[in-house]
Amino acid sequence: MKLRRIATAVLSTTVLASGMVSAQTVFTVSSWVPPAHTLSMAQKSWCDLLEKESAGRMKCNILPKGVAAAPGTFDAVRDGLADISYTVDGYTPGRFINTQLAEFPFLGDSATATSVAYQRIYSKYFAPLGEHRGVKTLAVFTHGPGIIFTTKQAVTSAADVAKLKFRIGGGNINELSRAMGWNTTLKPAPESFEMLSTGVMDGTFFPDESVASFKLSMVRHATTFPGGLYNTSFVFMMNEDKYKALSAQDKAVVDKISGETAARIFGEGWDRVDASSRELQKTQGVARIAADQAFVQAVKDKQAALENKWSDAAQAKGLKDPKAVLAEFRAEIAKVK
Known part of the structure; x- marks a missing residue:
């Protein structure tokens, strides 16, 4: 028995020294929308890709419930309450300035195109300025x-x-609504059903997807705008200490599937659900109209001042020539396929 224990110990030491056995890294993953929502599904798809690309060395433990409400999620990931999650920059007004560029009206009709283009602009101009400091931006x-x-x-x-x-949902649309003289209230998306079903609110500003995802069966009318009345900037992130503790090999895997790869996963998922929700809206009897030229122009007139205001604020944050960056972003959206 003694010889067997010695042999086992020697074998274990040899295996460990050869690198044949390595500890698995498990990431705690949080989502503040239901598991079937496209955000949760896209996050899971990224986790599945992480496990595949790392040959099982890294995997995700997706929690059944979010560790924090949407406005507190950035700080929850920063502080280690969760290792991976996402949030809306505009849910904490005034905290993130440069990212407001992705919230402007009339950007485009595809979440994939705007997401990939946004990621390219972010990597080139915003990431070096560190506005999302405290987390690892995926x-x-x-x-x-x-x-x-x-x-x-x-x-x-x-x-x-x-x-x-x-x-x-906050961000530029909050400022635009004030400029337009509209009566709006900033609330996270999951609260929409209760507010609409009880009549506290007469409507909501949302992408098509949300009518299906949040079961907004009370919606009866939709007014669309070319390229959208607004958009929303999301950040997908990892706890910084968790990332720093990874081996060089595993960091390389995370980096490989982050950036445009992750942006495309989220964008393509959103486009699919937008399309299916439009079909649902037909069966729900939602009457759909396009804003006329006068309505669009009224928005453009107010938005022009907001873009000037953003440009000044972004420049104060260190962004050189913000208006040129915005023009490049719009051009990039048109190029993404």
């Missing part, structure tokens, strides 16, 4: 074009919107 992305949804009446003009109460 990717940035956007949802599909923002739409005005209402429960009882259609809105065909800026004046129509001003007569109603709306939930919004």
Whole structure:
């Protein structure tokens, strides 16, 4: 027996020394929307890719419930309550400036195109400025074009919107709404069903996806804009200490599937659900209209001042020639396939 124990110990030491056995890294992953939501599904797809690309050395433990509400998620990941999650930059007003570029109206009709283009601009201009300091940024992305949804009446003009109460998700649309004189309240997306079903709000600003994801069966009208009334900047992130503790080999795997790869996973997932939600809206009887030229121009007139304001604030944060960066972003969106 003694000889057997010695042999076992020698074999174990040899195996460890040869690198045949290595500890598995398990990431605690949090999501503040339901598991079937496209955000949760895209995050899981990225986790599956992580496990595959690392040959099982890294995997995710996806929690059944988020460790924090959406506005607190950035700090939760920074502080180690979760290793991986995502959040909306605009849920904490005034904290992130450069990323507001991805929230402007009329950017495009595809979440994939805006997400990939945004990631390219972020990597080139924003990442070096460290606005998301405290976490390891895995990717940035956007949802599909923002739409005005209402429960009882259609809105065909800026004046129509001003007569109603709306939930919004923050960011540039918050400032644009104030400039337009609209009655809006900043609330996280998961609160929409209760606010609309109880009549506390008359409508919400959302991408198509959300009508299906949040089961907004009370929605009856939709007003669309070319390229969207607004968009939303998301950050997909990892706890910085968790990333730093990885081996060089595993860091390389994380880096390989981050950036554009991750942005495309989130964007393509959103485009698919936007499309399926539009089909659902048909069966739900949602009447869909396009904003006319006067309505679009009214938004453009107010947005122009907001883009000037953003440019000044971004320049103060260290971004050189913000308007040129915005023009490059719009051009990049048009190039992404």
